[in-house]
Amino acid sequence: MNKFQQLIETLQTELIILIDDDFTPVKNAQEILTYICFMHPVDRQLMLNRLKTLDHSLIASIMTLIDGVEKITLGDDDIAYIQAGLLAELLNQKNEDVLLDQANRLIDSITKSIHKDDIDDLVMMYGLRPTAGTENYNGFFEGLEAFNPKKSIRLYKGLEGAEFTSFEQEIKNVNQARNSKFPLLIVDRYLANAQDGNQIIQNLRDSPNGIDRFFSVLYTSQDAEQIETSDLQSYFHIQLRKDDDQALEKVSEALALSAFATFFNQIYKFRVEALSSANELVIASGTPNMVYLAGMAHAEGDSVFNVFNKWFDLLSGKKVQDALLTDDPDGFDMNFMISLTSLINKDFISTINGEVLNEQFHQEIEQLATYEIFDLQVNSFCSPPASGDVFEIDGQLYMLAGQECDLIVRSNGAAVSRNEKLAELVKCSFKQLNQDLKVDSSQASRVAVNHFVHGVNHGILEIQLGEKDFFDFRLLDLCCLNEDGEARFSQDSFPDQKVLHLLPVKWTNYVLALKSELENKLKVQRYISDEGITPTSITGDFSFNIQFEENEGKISFPIRRVARLKGQFREYVMQRYWQYKTRKGLNTIGLYQRNLVQVQSIQAGFPYDLQELEGNHHAWVQLTGDRAKNSNKTSLDLIIMKKDLLDSVGHVFKPLLEKIEKTEIVITPKDGFLQEKIKITRTWNRDNVSLKIFFPLLNEYSDYSIAMSDSFILHDLFGKDFIKSHPTVKKAILVNADMQKPLMGEGGLVHRFTLNELIESEIHLPEENIKLGFDKNNGKLYNAGPIKKEGIDE
Numbered sequence: 001m002n003k004f005q006q007l008i009e010t011l012q013t014e015l016i017i018l019i020d021d022d023f024t025p026v027k028n029a030q031e032i033l034t035y036i037c038f039m040h041p042v043d044r045q046l047m048l049n050r051l052k053t054l055d056h057s058l059i060a061s062i063m064t065l066i067d068g069v070e071k072i073t074l075g076d077d078d079i080a081y082i083q084a085g086l087l088a089e090l091l092n093q094k095n096e097d098v099l100l101d102q103a104n105r106l107i108d109s110i111t112k113s114i115h116k117d118d119i120d121d122l123v124m125m126y127g128l129r130p131t132a133g134t135e136n137y138n139g140f141f142e143g144l145e146a147f148n149p150k151k152s153i154r155l156y157k158g159l160e161g162a163e164f165t166s167f168e169q170e171i172k173n174v175n176q177a178r179n180s181k182f183p184l185l186i187v188d189r190y191l192a193n194a195q196d197g198n199q200i201i202q203n204l205r206d207s208p209n210g211i212d213r214f215f216s217v218l219y220t221s222q223d224a225e226q227i228e229t230s231d232l233q234s235y236f237h238i239q240l241r242k243d244d245d246q247a248l249e250k251v252s253e254a255l256a257l258s259a260f261a262t263f264f265n266q267i268y269k270f271r272v273e274a275l276s277s278a279n280e281l282v283i284a285s286g287t288p289n290m291v292y293l294a295g296m297a298h299a300e301g302d303s304v305f306n307v308f309n310k311w312f313d314l315l316s317g318k319k320v321q322d323a324l325l326t327d328d329p330d331g332f333d334m335n336f337m338i339s340l341t342s343l344i345n346k347d348f349i350s351t352i353n354g355e356v357l358n359e360q361f362h363q364e365i366e367q368l369a370t371y372e373i374f375d376l377q378v379n380s381f382c383s384p385p386a387s388g389d390v391f392e393i394d395g396q397l398y399m400l401a402g403q404e405c406d407l408i409v410r411s412n413g414a415a416v417s418r419n420e421k422l423a424e425l426v427k428c429s430f431k432q433l434n435q436d437l438k439v440d441s442s443q444a445s446r447v448a449v450n451h452f453v454h455g456v457n458h459g460i461l462e463i464q465l466g467e468k469d470f471f472d473f474r475l476l477d478l479c480c481l482n483e484d485g486e487a488r489f490s491q492d493s494f495p496d497q498k499v500l501h502l503l504p505v506k507w508t509n510y511v512l513a514l515k516s517e518l519e520n521k522l523k524v525q526r527y528i529s530d531e532g533i534t535p536t537s538i539t540g541d542f543s544f545n546i547q548f549e550e551n552e553g554k555i556s557f558p559i560r561r562v563a564r565l566k567g568q569f570r571e572y573v574m575q576r577y578w579q580y581k582t583r584k585g586l587n588t589i590g591l592y593q594r595n596l597v598q599v600q601s602i603q604a605g606f607p608y609d610l611q612e613l614e615g616n617h618h619a620w621v622q623l624t625g626d627r628a629k630n631s632n633k634t635s636l637d638l639i640i641m642k643k644d645l646l647d648s649v650g651h652v653f654k655p656l657l658e659k660i661e662k663t664e665i666v667i668t669p670k671d672g673f674l675q676e677k678i679k680i681t682r683t684w685n686r687d688n689v690s691l692k693i694f695f696p697l698l699n700e701y702s703d704y705s706i707a708m709s710d711s712f713i714l715h716d717l718f719g720k721d722f723i724k725s726h727p728t729v730k731k732a733i734l735v736n737a738d739m740q741k742p743l744m745g746e747g748g749l750v751h752r753f754t755l756n757e758l759i760e761s762e763i764h765l766p767e768e769n770i771k772l773g774f775d776k777n778n779g780k781l782y783n784a785g786p787i788k789k790e791g792i793d794e
Helices: 003-011 029-037 041-054 056-069 076-083 087-093 097-112 116-125 135-144 162-178 197-206 247-284 286-300 304-325 334-341 359-373 473-479 506-531 567-581 642-646 654-658 714-718 720-725 727-731 755-759
Strands: 015-019 152-156 184-188 215-220 239-241 389-393 396-401 410-412 415-417 422-431 446-454 457-472 486-490 549-551 554-565 594-606 609-612 618-622 638-641 664-667 673-675 678-685 688-694 697-699 704-706 733-735 740-742 762-765 770-775 780-783
Touching (some): 003 247, 029 116, 041 162, 087 097, 162 197, 197 215, 215 247, 415 506, 457 473, 704 714
Parallel strands (some): 697 780
Antiparallel strands (some): 389 396, 422 457, 673 678
16 A cells, blocks of 8 residues: 555545646547446436536436446456446447447437537546546556545546636535545646636635635646745645656655644644633632642642642643544544554655754754653742752752652641651763653663753753762752752741742741751851861761851852653653662573574465475574564564575576575565565564565566566566567557457556466567467466467467
């Protein structure tokens, strides 16, 4: 499935619209009638409703013919007649004489109709592929052929005047009849009569008829204008060149981008509505509930401000979830959005126009990345110290560790105190660099957390799990009593009443006790200093073990809280810390970089005739330096020896294997193995692996190897170089008892055919008077002699 098909399936799209003034409608009445008979029923009914206004006399006969055709049992061989527009030949082949007569009379009536040109345009509008102007759309038409039931296709040369109103109504009709919610629209940038593709898209989005949910892209044969996708509307006007070798992929990516923009905009709408609903619910909860929440905040040692914020976040989050889980008649429900986000990956989306994001955007994204992991405003809310808090102490960074229950301030009746006098601090360092991962814990003794801000610099906070210090907890408490996070207090005016309002109620009493303890300890510190005693020589809680400044009754320490690790990041770092503290040594390194695996089976041969290879076969997985990757065998390269295969395959295949130069065959997880057109795939069943080896076919006539494929075209059989030097092979015909199928039609249109058709048919080269037969035993096309012998017609 290519990107275009993947996009259609993911978006659940039923309607695809192409607008290009180069389209030239089919004129052949039999092709037109064939298409009408095998259209999707919804499209056919909509088309016949319009046909009534052109030539009402045709309707009854068409309906009668359709009723008869739908009763015919069709086989795989009949599809070629339908694709070639040969309804009469199909009916003749099926011996449906009555229907054949009806069809011939209708073909004649359509041909002679005075409205013939209008009928041609109408049927093209409903999806009959034009005879010209589609060279840059081949990939789109071929991709759509894979869907069953068929998708609705609309083709327009332009939209002028009343045509636009009719166009809008057609979209609404299909959306309603086929429950299609998101049409895809591909518009030629410059249309005839000075029509602007941009304007068509904008008119449709601005239409009062409610057709604003579609995804679009502009297609141009001129230089594509670089569109900066800076707002919602710009995503619907991305321009791409028609002659780009990767046009199909890029158009698919551009359509996906407009879908993503719609997705993000819808999430925004959900959140705005959720915030409004949550606000109404909070207000409606009444005073008693607010008093209850405040009381519980005091009981749990949290601030009322934090509790109310968490409650509001919880309510708004639930409202968003409720909106996503509710069936949306416009299509934006949970299932659709989840499937859409599956396309947001580098394999599907590339930088189509190579656009460069502006500096302001990068700054905001960097700030958002920091906000997700670190709370840089923790001091503004004067939150009590908690595990994950980052402090700078006398120029050294530390992270506060410990169990939450050991870090809180406890009360015993009226007395409030901190049981834990010493804080356990893990040493950290700042590095001004960026890493790909938000958190890198690849080394057992360290955790590096990205998007840390130190001063004005951005980088990583490297936490050294094995290096820790202990420090007076009361000095860390001081940090949360100042809005700048610094450890200081004034003996005359401390604490600030504004700060107390932000703290849990218990801290009102604790702050007074804290001030008293610090003042007493300062007296001891002064005595130690005056007597010339070395602080580190004293045991017990007598010294701060850090210098402080005293100025006019204000005491300050070189300590500042700079940030707090948030949520899951804090939990993860703390988990790693406790794991490191309780670690035990164990040698888990393997002795060899390859592991032997059991080969359950190997099937080899031509694509149509795979045979089981006898014997016991060995293969190895190639280990890497990534333990996580090594634990999943399916993500590793698989190695098998060429000699093992040479000893097992039949004599026909040995020369082909010999062409592989290396002695080891490496089968990768993503691409398998493909060399010299030998394809090897692998399938895992738990710890066992099965291999399939597909050998190429040979066109002996053109000396060209034919790689394995589900279907083929002319170039796959003969090769581009041979066709270039022998252009008459373009007239080759695939012939068997049931059909004659040209490999290339008019205008260079190539026809596809299956592997089964190839091996069960002959290929006739009329210009050379040669027919090529297929030798199943040796997997090759060979010269089977002349098509016509001298004087004899075969």
